[in-house]
Amino acid sequence: MSVKENVKTNILVQYLNKVTTTQLFWIATFSVLMVFAAQVSIPVKPVPFTLQTMLVILSGAFLGARNGALSQVAYITAGTVGLPVFANFSFGFATLAGPTGGYLIAFPVAAFLVGKILENNKSFLAITIAMILGSLTILLVGAAYLSLFFGGNFNEAFKAGVLIFSVWDVIKISAAISIYFAISKKYPKLPA
Secondary structure (H helix, E strand, O other), X not given: OOHHHHHHHHHHHHHHHHHOOOHHHHHHHHHHHHXXXXXXXXXXOOOOEOOHHHHHHHHHHHHHHHHHHHHHHHHHHHHHOOOOOOHHHXXXXXXXXXXXXXXXXXXXXXXXXXXXXXXXXXXXXXXXXXXXXXXXXXXHHHXXXXXXXXXXXXXXXXXXXXXXXXXXXXXXHHHHHHHHHHHHHHOOOOOO
């Protein structure tokens, strides 16, 4: 490698190091990760199983309340303006107005809640409670909105939009806790 190529490589590495320490980089990263999590989907009606809720609670845990919520707002905005980022590459305002809209709308709230709880306490108990509450927020807001599609019957919406996910969400919350502990040991603080 020539001296000129080496200098260019060093400049690029320095630039990438600066970029990865910015808040905007991590907000965008979690927004993009949401796109991939949405495509890991098992089509079940009226709401598919996806990995999105796991990424939502991880965004709050890693980025904090404000930036975690911003990453979710950016994701929802991308889908609303026409990028195929929602489950099964769906997009547009119609997705927000459809049966899954309540879950999507709850994403920023859940990320904010998880981040807020973990601001001052990162014990195992606090992390577990924060992630459970974040997941429950998504499920309950989603079910409340879903009840509109069941003629206002919250009990039916609860069965179709919460109970059906119970085992799946226990697995996702457990995985999120494990991922958080594994990564936070190496990277204790992402830019917040």
